[in-house]
Amino acid sequence: MPKILLIEDEAAIRRVLIKILTEENSSYEVEEAADGLEGIEKIKDQEYDLILCDIKMPKMDGVEVLEAVKKIKPEIPIVMISGHGDLDTAVNTMRMGAFDYISKPPDLNRLLNTVRNALDRKELMVENTRLKKKVGKNFEMIGESEAITKIKDIIEKVAPTDARVLITGPNGTGKELVAHWLHQKSDRSAGPMIEVNCAAIPSELIESELFGHVKGAFTSANKDRAGKFEAANGGTIFLDEVGDMSLSAQAKVLRALQESKISRVGSDKDIKVNVRVIAATNKDLKKEIEENKFREDLYHRLAVILIQVPGLNERKEDIPLLVNFFADKISEEQGVPKKTFTEGALNLLKEYNWTGNIRELRNVVERLIILGGQEVSEEDVRLFASK
16 A cells, blocks of 8 residues: 655645545555654654655755655655745756655646656656666676677776667677666666566557556556656666567657657657666667668667677687576575586587577576586586587
8 A cells, every 4th residue: 555645734735635645545545744854754764655745844844855855765756745936946846856746726636646656656666676686696797708898898988978879689698788787887877777678568558668658548548657768767768679669659769869758648748858778679770771660760869889799609708607607696596506517518518509699508507507416517418408
């Protein structure tokens, strides 16, 4: 059940807002605080999914509350409540990190839509934080080959900028790993990284997934919903398999890149977004352009920096390092004793043709960890790593 803290010094306004929120959505739990100091004490002691905060209050005003919350619990979205004379201040608080603002007296639909959107954003942020905790282990770049060293050098130069990057290469080579490194080494690393697999989303839903929708935009749109571009605001959006995106969605992405604004499906209202775009594909986009399957203008917008990730057959000298990395990781995941590989086993693995690239190598290592001896031998590789 979403938990909302309402910080408002006028008791009558508190009663109205609580009535609106609880009667329209019985799943909301709303607590109240009569001033900013009381609100901050509650925020320190308890967990909230959303804060509604008045701007003009005694003891501690809304701007001071916003500043304090951004220091102690920056993940909580804050919606400011502004009186008629507070509009300029309300707009300024959004530059300081407030999610949005609503005016007094509150409009019913505006209030409920803002609350729903803020809670959606919080849910995405929580999921993103959970995933970021795994980044250290799951997205290490293993290898010392010339090809990998070159990619690492490019990342060091490009990551601190906001330049768009297009990552190309066959399936299973680790394109998403490069994207994560670009984000983690950027000035946006404290912000969200939102991943979208364009190939996994039906073409009729991709626009809603990317840009959100308003209630009634299509049959199953029973409420307003923020899209991935809004969720990535202040951070990075990773468009994986961008070559599979529909032409209509490509047009909207192009506009987002050109104008830094999007509009939800079913709405003509523009929403400003501050997002870095990283894209990846296993397709030859120039060929797709010739066949009218991909927009040439979008290609040139995305491909400011091109990073080509090599297949494993082009960097076989990295196989021993990758095998040992996967062996340690898989042994930990499976709860089995750590296993080592003989030199003969490693040399035999280097001779194979890795059509499935790093993804295939990981699967083979997992099979050898489970089925091989305590020291994985050349014979184990012949028996269990059948190609």
